[in-house]
Amino acid sequence: MRKPIFDLFLGHGVSAKTKVILLGTPDLPLLSGLRSLNLEHVSPTELMRSEISRSSRQTVGTDLALAAMRRWFFTRKPDAGFVLTDFPATLLQAIMFDEWLDVRGESLQGIIAGENASPDLVEHYRTLGLFIERPELTAA
Secondary structure: OOOOOOOOOOOOOOOOOOEEEEEOEOOHHHHHHHHOOOOEEEOHHHHHHHHHHHOOOOOOOHHHHHHHHHHHHHHOOOOOOEEEEOOOOOHHHHHHHHHHHHHOOOOOOEEEEOEOOOHHHHHHHHHOOOEOOOHHHHOO
16 A cells, blocks of 8 residues: 655645744654755744854843744745744744734644644644644554
């Protein structure tokens, strides 16, 4: 029996406006496929490197990481696509990110969960109808 092929963009055509969130630790084939797309790949860790180099403060906390993510989000072009990893990490961050999207009149194309994804976040996005069920993850 053949294993179904998971293609996030099947039937949609890849667009530079695609906005996707990866929860937890994504598997390498999926991450490699997404990295090959012409989308901005963003994580709080990457943004914090530039914040640390710009700032004289040595303490980096979640407040600074959240501020960096907010700055990135609101300074990017509204129609630019992205792939987010490691954010949102909590349900509160997810709700806040949903509000940011609403303010700019944007929407996500989907949420994909990898290993160790927060069950609260998965349920939140499943309730919103954004969670993409991957056959290879749900088959037991």
